[in-house]
Amino acid sequence: xxxxxxxxxxxxxxxxxxxxxxxxxxxxxxxxxxxxxxxxxxxxxxxxxxxxxxxxxxxxxxxxxxx
Numbered sequence: 001x002x003x004x005x006x007x008x009x010x011x012x013x014x015x016x017x018x019x020x021x022x023x024x025x026x027x028x029x030x031x032x033x034x035x036x037x038x039x040x041x042x043x044x045x046x047x048x049x050x051x052x053x054x055x056x057x058x059x060x061x062x063x064x065x066x067x
Contacts, residue, residue, distance in 0.1 A: 008018045
């Protein structure tokens with residue numbers, strides 16, 4: 001199923017089912033794009049948060065293990 005959906009998104013499938021899936025996902029895609037646009041615009045207008053003190057950021061710490 002995952003491979004089929006990936007091939008639909010890449011435009012490799014052109015069956016009726018593939019076209020239906022694309023048309024059903026189109027509104028969600030537009031909504032997501034609008035959200036990303038608003039998020040980027042907000043940070044362009046407001047600017048990033050500037051901490052009053054120096055911050056050390058440690059990434060990829062996992063509690064309880066990871067898979």
